[in-house]
Amino acid sequence: MSHEVFDYSTTLGSAHFPNPIFTASGCAANGKELSAFFPLTDIGAVVTKSVMTNPRSGRATPRMAETPSGMLNAIGLQGPGIDTFLREDLPWLVEHGARTVVSIAGESVDEFAALSRKVRNSPGVSALEVNISCPNVENRGLVFACDRASAREVIEGVKRSVGNSLPIIAKLSPDVTDIVAIAQEVVGAGADGLAMINTLLGMVINTETMRPQLANKTGGLSGPAIRPVAVRAIYQVHAALPNIPIVGMGGVLTGNDAFELVLAGASAISVGTATFNDPSAPVRIKNELAELLVARGFTRFSDAVGFAHRAQA
Amino acid sequence: MSHEVFDYSTTLGSAHFPNPIFTASGCAANGKELSAFFPLTDIGAVVTKSVMTNPRSGRATPRMAETPSGMLNAIGLQGPGIDTFLREDLPWLVEHGARTVVSIAGESVDEFAALSRKVRNSPGVSALEVNISCPNVENRGLVFACDRASAREVIEGVKRSVGNSLPIIAKLSPDVTDIVAIAQEVVGAGADGLAMINTLLGMVINTETMRPQLANKTGGLSGPAIRPVAVRAIYQVHAALPNIPIVGMGGVLTGNDAFELVLAGASAISVGTATFNDPSAPVRIKNELAELLVARGFTRFSDAVGFAHRAQA
Amino acid sequence: MSATINSPIQSDCEVISNRRVGAYQHLTLAAPGISERVRPGNFVAISVGDSRSSMLLRRSFAIYQSTSRGPFGGTIEIIVAPHGAGSTWISQRAPHDRLNVVGPLGNAFKIPKDPVRALLVGGGYGSAPLFPLAEILRQKNSRVEMAVGASTAERIFAPVEGKRSVHSLAIATEDGSIGVAGRVTDLFDNSLSNIDIVYACGPMGMLKALTAIGERAGVTVACAVEESMACGVGLCMTCVLPVKDKTGVIKMVRSCVEGPIFDGDAVQWDGIGTIPPGTYGAPR
Amino acid sequence: MSATINSPIQSDCEVISNRRVGAYQHLTLAAPGISERVRPGNFVAISVGDSRSSMLLRRSFAIYQSTSRGPFGGTIEIIVAPHGAGSTWISQRAPHDRLNVVGPLGNAFKIPKDPVRALLVGGGYGSAPLFPLAEILRQKNSRVEMAVGASTAERIFAPVEGKRSVHSLAIATEDGSIGVAGRVTDLFDNSLSNIDIVYACGPMGMLKALTAIGERAGVTVACAVEESMACGVGLCMTCVLPVKDKTGVIKMVRSCVEGPIFDGDAVQWDGIGTIPPGTYGAPR
Numbered sequence A, B: 001m002s003h004e005v006f007d008y009s010t011t012l013g014s015a016h017f018p019n020p021i022f023t024a025s026g027c028a029a030n031g032k033e034l035s036a037f038f039p040l041t042d043i044g045a046v047v048t049k050s051v052m053t054n055p056r057s058g059r060a061t062p063r064m065a066e067t068p069s070g071m072l073n074a075i076g077l078q079g080p081g082i083d084t085f086l087r088e089d090l091p092w093l094v095e096h097g098a099r100t101v102v103s104i105a106g107e108s109v110d111e112f113a114a115l116s117r118k119v120r121n122s123p124g125v126s127a128l129e130v131n132i133s134c135p136n137v138e139n140r141g142l143v144f145a146c147d148r149a150s151a152r153e154v155i156e157g158v159k160r161s162v163g164n165s166l167p168i169i170a171k172l173s174p175d176v177t178d179i180v181a182i183a184q185e186v187v188g189a190g191a192d193g194l195a196m197i198n199t200l201l202g203m204v205i206n207t208e209t210m211r212p213q214l215a216n217k218t219g220g221l222s223g224p225a226i227r228p229v230a231v232r233a234i235y236q237v238h239a240a241l242p243n244i245p246i247v248g249m250g251g252v253l254t255g256n257d258a259f260e261l262v263l264a265g266a267s268a269i270s271v272g273t274a275t276f277n278d279p280s281a282p283v284r285i286k287n288e289l290a291e292l293l294v295a296r297g298f299t300r301f302s303d304a305v306g307f308a309h310r311a312q313a
Numbered sequence C, D: 001m002s003a004t005i006n007s008p009i010q011s012d013c014e015v016i017s018n019r020r021v022g023a024y025q026h027l028t029l030a031a032p033g034i035s036e037r038v039r040p041g042n043f044v045a046i047s048v049g050d051s052r053s054s055m056l057l058r059r060s061f062a063i064y065q066s067t068s069r070g071p072f073g074g075t076i077e078i079i080v081a082p083h084g085a086g087s088t089w090i091s092q093r094a095p096h097d098r099l100n101v102v103g104p105l106g107n108a109f110k111i112p113k114d115p116v117r118a119l120l121v122g123g124g125y126g127s128a129p130l131f132p133l134a135e136i137l138r139q140k141n142s143r144v145e146m147a148v149g150a151s152t153a154e155r156i157f158a159p160v161e162g163k164r165s166v167h168s169l170a171i172a173t174e175d176g177s178i179g180v181a182g183r184v185t186d187l188f189d190n191s192l193s194n195i196d197i198v199y200a201c202g203p204m205g206m207l208k209a210l211t212a213i214g215e216r217a218g219v220t221v222a223c224a225v226e227e228s229m230a231c232g233v234g235l236c237m238t239c240v241l242p243v244k245d246k247t248g249v250i251k252m253v254r255s256c257v258e259g260p261i262f263d264g265d266a267v268q269w270d271g272i273g274t275i276p277p278g279t280y281g282a283p284r
């Protein structure tokens, strides 16, 4: 295999990455623990756990349940808060040479704007992921990503704060009637890219206790179970917005799975739940995908992005 | 185990069933083939493949793909049309003593109304399932179940045709931002019960051909992969509409899985994809669920319906 | 539609043996209850993995041999080509493992009452179900010629025992590693002189080519097709293909219950993967 | 938070043996690279099923014994209680099967430099990691008493070899089928006279009761907890429990990297399954 002639690099707005395999927010903590398994510089980028303004305890346990080919989680965005994050976690990543996509989450439009301003002013950030799959406390707890107007307002606020200093990647929820409409809305508001999909809302009931298994009752469904939903969502959005880069995720366990999302239209791939199964998954998948692309005759990764829309049967 | 004292019966509006295990529409054809594996009288009801006005060829092949703990299908409602169905398939079911829920599908409000009128006039039908997860040709192909107004209009039309002669069960799609809102809408329009969930829209891309695996590109995701979504949807809707019976389905493979949906709020359980894995699944699940209920001390099935909302930790 | 329902049964079958034969695995399963009712052309649907497998759907396999008696009270044999994850898993089963089998499924090759001159054409593992057919035809005093083709020698399934059931056996491989170099259809003249009926099992392309040859020669070609199946027992409608019925109407028919064997003439080979114009119930 | 990162490695480990011990399976795995670095209290996370399993998450097991040399170049041993689908699958592995293991994980029991009088308390399979701890304590000239409790005799894990590493061993079963009838905490007086430190591994209820006893007696209780873990390596934040830090602030800490061993005093036992009021970052 002649990897030398293979160009694995990818681009999200103004950010360049030597390869398209990223971690998924919330599935790699803030990088440190994963670095026991591989050098973080090997992968395209580390996407950090979505961070909020203040420290968060997260939700009560149990926070997880295994489901067929997937899992539910209800962590509740436990984290140190943006200031500690920028003081401790981000510098560690920068020091270790990891390209970093910082993921932020807020409960109001203003919180998102303020968070993004702080991130903009921090050195070493490749891109900003705006996780809008959180409840909007100012609007009956409606999830931002499930409402066109709220989604637009958040991204507009972030864009005003960040300008063109950092690519803004809006992370979408699949729990909507029309994900293309939401995608168009946030792109109209200034998003440079899209991350999709976040988890699907699910529930497991423990048949011993006869109560919901999670303390929070509902949780987010991730893992290979949801991959067909991710592929469909990416395909639909890439068809509607072919020039907007997509960070694809949802159930990627192997290079072949990553390839599916790339063919659907993803310019980068985040590996989430798979990392719990195999802490080396991001590097393994990076290598497997490269092999597949080379075997299919691609000389540039970017040529494969959205290829399923173009190829004839 | 003293099954004698255990009351397994269930009720959907005016219809009574000796037990709550049904087939799922489209996963049992019209009963004949399944009767090779068990007497259809053993289960609560056979839910027939959704039938339309005219004969339908369905979609081109490939129509299916296996996915992690699930499958995609894009059959395209292949079927004989309502007249042949009522002349040949329904009488066969009635003759063999099967309680029958007839599932109808239409491309317009009028088609649904006309179909339901024909079913109303046919003897031997226990209930009418209205599969509104079809594209509305009169409204840009928008799926009825994904739009409150369209969903309401269909059920209103059916209610006008059927009155109280047959329980009307509206079958909902999970591919919506707010399934409770749709449920409330159709119940307001006259639905006596709800069937949920239909499949999730998904896609598989064949990494050999680098094209969508299904001729139709997208298909419906079913099987255990989607069970957490089904449990969540049933739980939410039962919480909002505790008096409306729900026919629960989505990834039920065992009695324990069925129990999960019952605890969430299902008054009956349809077994779909599991039947492809194990053609005896409906009866097996019926027996397994009964064992579980008796082991948990229930003397009546109906006491377990929605128990997860009541039980304390 | 009057489906030929075979009254299949479902049974946990012990693996008696699993031997490698070229590129294939030859599995023998104890299948009392199923084996007695097998007719050549029938298939079985086998589930994959344990109860926690992520693979839900059964895999279908043509029945190679079946015995209705013996130390195991009846066995069936299948020839498995490890391909994707499911068939690979099945191909790796060891003696004493159990496989859940549903069968016998599908229709069978029609056997003429009177002696005929039959040509049996197999592509790859498709030859497997033709050997028991050959046996029966010979018992009826028919003359049985067989032609087997594949890409390479190890994909030719033509065991020594099998050769005893045919009067002649010709082999073609695309790489010439055994037999004639070329396609199986190169093995006999297009006129099919001295042939009354052709029985075929193999890839769609081969079946289509044979049907064309049969048409020119005025000889019926009975084709065992292989369509993706989710259930194998007639429930799901995934396995359809366009087939002309007796009145000339094209219908999308289920290959698991109305097939897998169809009269080549009736199958709309060029329409597979489409809804051919004019198909019964086609979108207008 | 300064997590104790153990630099775990991931390795495909061959099963050397799998023996039944009462209600448990005792598995020995060839684990060179892992075994050398094990300290008592560490655990491993093992994946379940093949690559097509529907069960994605690893299962965690305390390390019972580890040898850093030998014919297999280093082994670890675990005691598996078949419970749900995953642990049952692991408990059924046969010699030569391979298991993917990540380890060693988590912190270890702190060993006092000077000789102490230690009480080791195990509930069910929780006694397993206490035996190697006992060995080390004895090497340091400590006095080691052990108390093991379970519901019934077959759930008592106290192998003969293990008895050699302790000065005394008391057993309690709830049904009285072996040892004293009652709970393990009934085995010693609440005053813990003559005990300097307690090490405990077992169900949360036992750990909580022991912590209370230790508090009354002014004795530290080192508790190995068992929280549901999705990753075992610090990535997911599922395995948290409320623990007071040195400054008195309650934080939700990850039991996989900052535990599984905590000072019983620090753990907010009554707050498990909640966010105790005042917890750092609690919702206001």
Ligand SMILES: Cc1cc2nc3c(=O)[nH]c(=O)nc-3n(C[C@H](O)[C@H](O)[C@H](O)COP(=O)(O)OP(=O)(O)OC[C@H]3O[C@@H](n4cnc5c(N)ncnc54)[C@H](O)[C@@H]3O)c2cc1C
Pocket (backbone or CB within 6 Å): B065, B066, C043, C057, C058, C059, C060, C061, C062, C063, C078, C079, C080, C081, C082, C083, C084, C085, C086, C087, C088, C125, C128, C225, C226, C227, C228, C229, C230, C260
């Ligand atoms: C009637 C019939 C008889 C068959 N006889 C044999 C035989 O004797 N020996 C043999 O090796 N194979 C036979 N096959 C093909 C065998 O069933 C497929 O190779 C197998 O299903 C593919 O499964 P997989 O796990 O390898 O692939 P996967 O890609 O994992 O399969 C995914 C899904 O697609 C379906 N599928 C994929 N390819 C095929 C195919 N070619 N035909 C049907 N379904 C498919 C599978 O059943 C499964 O549901 C037969 C198929 C049919 C329909």
Ligand SMILES: Cc1cc2nc3c(=O)[nH]c(=O)nc-3n(C[C@H](O)[C@H](O)[C@H](O)COP(=O)(O)OP(=O)(O)OC[C@H]3O[C@@H](n4cnc5c(N)ncnc54)[C@H](O)[C@@H]3O)c2cc1C
Pocket (backbone or CB within 6 Å): A065, A066, D043, D057, D058, D059, D060, D061, D062, D063, D078, D079, D080, D081, D082, D083, D084, D085, D086, D087, D088, D125, D128, D225, D226, D227, D228, D229, D230, D260
């Ligand atoms: C640090 C630690 C050490 C352990 N040591 C041992 C040991 O030495 N021997 C032993 O038999 N068991 C031990 N366990 C418990 C063992 O990990 C669980 O019994 C097992 O994970 C349950 O899996 P299952 O497949 O039986 O159940 P399932 O119900 O199939 O598990 C579903 C999911 O929930 C998680 N889960 C369920 N119960 C537990 C639990 N009690 N603890 C942690 N995760 C759970 C599983 O890991 C899995 O992700 C330990 C757990 C931890 C956290």
Ligand SMILES: Cc1cc2nc3c(=O)[nH]c(=O)nc-3n(C[C@H](O)[C@H](O)[C@H](O)COP(=O)(O)O)c2cc1C
Pocket (backbone or CB within 6 Å): A024, A025, A026, A027, A049, A050, A073, A075, A077, A103, A131, A171, A197, A198, A199, A220, A221, A222, A223, A224, A226, A249, A250, A251, A252, A270, A271, A272, A273, A274, D236
């Ligand atoms: C334990 C866990 C925690 C997560 N936390 C976050 C988060 O903080 N922010 C976010 O945007 N997504 C979060 N996600 C969603 C993932 O980033 C990803 O979108 C989703 O899990 C689908 O990918 P996967 O199937 O590869 O895991 C989390 C997922 C899991 C499983």
Ligand SMILES: Cc1cc2nc3c(=O)[nH]c(=O)nc-3n(C[C@H](O)[C@H](O)[C@H](O)COP(=O)(O)O)c2cc1C
Pocket (backbone or CB within 6 Å): B024, B025, B026, B027, B049, B050, B073, B075, B077, B103, B131, B171, B197, B198, B199, B220, B221, B222, B223, B224, B226, B249, B250, B251, B252, B270, B271, B272, B273, B274, C236, C237
């Ligand atoms: C092959 C197939 C065909 C289906 N056809 C229909 C249909 O005609 N009408 C309908 O309402 N639902 C149809 N469904 C959806 C099922 O009835 C059911 O809602 C869904 O599959 C979820 O249940 P399951 O996971 O148990 O299969 C079909 C599902 C499958 C897999």
Ligand code: FES
Pocket (backbone or CB within 6 Å): C228, C229, C230, C231, C232, C233, C234, C235, C236, C237, C238, C239, C240, C254, C255, C256, C257
């Ligand atoms: S495979 Fe299901 S109908 Fe043929």
Ligand code: FES
Pocket (backbone or CB within 6 Å): D228, D229, D230, D231, D232, D233, D234, D235, D236, D237, D238, D239, D240, D254, D255, D256, D257
């Ligand atoms: S188990 Fe994932 S952080 Fe502890």
